[in-house]
Amino acid sequence: MKASKKCPHCGHWSTWNQDTSDRCKHCQGLLDPAAFERQQAQEERKEEEKKRxxxxxxxxxxxxxxxxxxxxxxxxxxxxxxxxxxxxxxxxxxxxxx
Ligand SMILES: [Zn+2]
Structure with missing residues (x-):
């Protein structure tokens, strides 16, 4: 079953695969920008650790x-x-x- 999420940018409901990089089908905005940022930060931390x-x-x-x-x-x-x-x-x- 596919989940749907209300887009924080345009207010329309969009199908959502519960993926942090999912985008709204109406305005192409990120459906969960906070989770996306969290993931970006996590990846950056991993890179930092590799560099160390x-x-x-x-x-x-x-x-x-x-x-x-x-x-x-x-x-x-x-x-x-x-x-x-x-x-x-x-x-x-x-x-x-x-
Ligand atoms: Zn939207």
Missing amino acids: FTVNLIQIHPTDSAFAKFWKSIGLGFQLAFVGIVSFILWLIALLAG
């Missing part, structure tokens, strides 16, 4: 001096080890939570 665990890896350029390349490879080694440990912990948490 992303490490900007050191870039080694072919034009770097041997000395710079040496230190950069050591730094990169630490970074990769760190990323590996963090991913392992996240995987472990996901496994234990599941």
Whole structure:
């Protein structure tokens, strides 16, 4: 059975799949703008969380001096080890939570 919802923009009743992105068939306005915004905010939070665990890896350029390349490879080694440990912990948490 399809639900219907009164459009907050034009006041007409429109069919509603109870989806946050459903739009009014009369004026194309969002039927539930508050829920849509809540979902947008939730997705933004997820993106932020993803960014927190992303490490900007050191870039080694072919034009770097041997000395710079040496230190950069050591730094990169630490970074990769760190990323590996963090991913392992996240995987472990996901496994234990599941
Ligand atoms: Zn409408």
